[in-house]
Amino acid sequence: MLGTDVLGWADLRAIVKHLPIESALLRTMYPESSRWQVAEHLLADVSDSLRWLVWARTDDGRRGRNRPEPIQRPGVKSDRERLGTATQLEQMNEFLGWTE
Numbered sequence: 001m002l003g004t005d006v007l008g009w010a011d012l013r014a015i016v017k018h019l020p021i022e023s024a025l026l027r028t029m030y031p032e033s034s035r036w037q038v039a040e041h042l043l044a045d046v047s048d049s050l051r052w053l054v055w056a057r058t059d060d061g062r063r064g065r066n067r068p069e070p071i072q073r074p075g076v077k078s079d080r081e082r083l084g085t086a087t088q089l090e091q092m093n094e095f096l097g098w099t100e
Contacts, residue, residue, distance in 0.1 A: 032074040044071040 002012060019026055027034040051068045060066040093099050 036074050041073065044073060047071055 001007065003009060016025065021027075021030075021034050021037065048068075048070045055061045055066075055068050087095075090099075
């Protein structure tokens with residue numbers, strides 16, 4: 001019974017703290033990260049590397065454009081994500097004091 005000498009609260013805390021990531025409790029608490037174990041991360045890295053190697057041999061790769069997006073990992077935001085709006089060239093030149 002929980003809260004007794006047989007199973008105290010500290011015992012329960014130790015059990016929960018050391019549950020494997022594939023346990024039902026942790027899958028419920030962290031559904032996205034529980035699906036991505038070491039093997040899944042390694043497969044995503046291999047896939048990204050192969051896609052990059054194929055891209056590097058194309059015309060786009062030689063010109064350094066249209067690089068393939070990496071597979072999205074849980075909890076990692078894309079480095080290509082852009083926020084905001086573009087500024088007109090004339091406005092930027094004026095801001096930098098480059099206008100005549």
